[in-house]
Amino acid sequence: MPGRDPADRSRRRFARRQWARRWLAWRYLVAVVALVAVVGGGLWLVYFSSWLSVAGVEVEGVGLLSATQVRQAAAVPQGEPLARVDLDRVRARVEALAAVRSADVSRKWPDQVLVEVEERVAVAVVEIGGRLQGMDADGVVFRDYAQAPPELPRVETGATTGSEALREAALVVSALPADLRARVDHVEASTIDEISLQLHDGRTVEWGSAEDSELKARVVADLLAARKAQHYDVSVPGQPTTSG
Structure with a gap:
């Protein structure tokens, strides 16, 4: 402006630059404070307030x-x-x-x-302590029955039958194809290596353990179709035997 002291104009320009530098520094600080407030408020809302509590x-x-x-x-x-x-x-x-x-x-x-x-889904019924109970494919006993469902095979136990033998019996039942399972009256489980199938027609299948159950099922199906016998032993499926 005409007549203004050049020194005064210089001081004003210097003051404006100083203010701009201060505002730049404060602007970042204000932004950080606002961000902290938003994050802190969000954390409080999510973790401590009743607004998002379990209903x-x-x-x-x-x-x-x-x-x-x-x-x-x-x-x-x-x-x-x-x-x-x-x-x-x-x-x-x-x-x-x-x-x-x-x-x-x-x-x-x-x-x-x-x-x-x-x-859990029951694959067999086992009587324990006078109670009929459903057992799943892992050998876990998990429910009671007033009467055994006709579609589920029974597992009969002995004095030496433990939880591992029950699990093996459940694995055997789970591995049986539907047509063979339909022919089974009950499964006898004494130990993990002494499991047998009792068929509705009175014939017996010595199964052994649950190992190679799918192969054993195929061998049994072939034997039942090819040989008339009272007792079938597939505990060693590569060398099955029959008797009676």
Whole structure:
């Protein structure tokens, strides 16, 4: 501006540059403070506030069990922030139910825990302590029956039958093709190496252990079709024998 002191103009330009430099430094600081506030507020909202707390548990995949039984076993604390629920502990509690083969637990935002259950499926019936119980393919006894389902073979045990022998018997039953399984009246399991099939027509198949069960099933099918006998032994499937 005409008449203005050049020194005054210089001071003003210097002051503007100083202010611009200060604002540049403060702008970054303000941005960092705002970011920290947003992140901190988000963490508080997710992990500590009641806005995203557990309001319920959804259960899928049940048939033998009820959803209420699974919820009770899961024991998910109502009102706890959903992000802080220990999913592994919930899963472990659900899988402790005898009828549950596996479970998957996840968060369903904004306020639900989802429990997806895979139930055990009975492949045979075993009588233990006077009770008829269903046993799955892993040899786990998990449910009671008032009467044995006609489509499931029975597993009969002896004084020396332990849990490992029951598991072997379950593996044998699971490996049987449908046509052979239909001919089985019951399975006798004494030890892991002494498993036999008792057919509806009174004939016996000495099976041995569950090892090579698929091969044994094929050998038995061929023997039953080719030879009339009372006793078939496929415990060594490469050298089967018959008698009677």
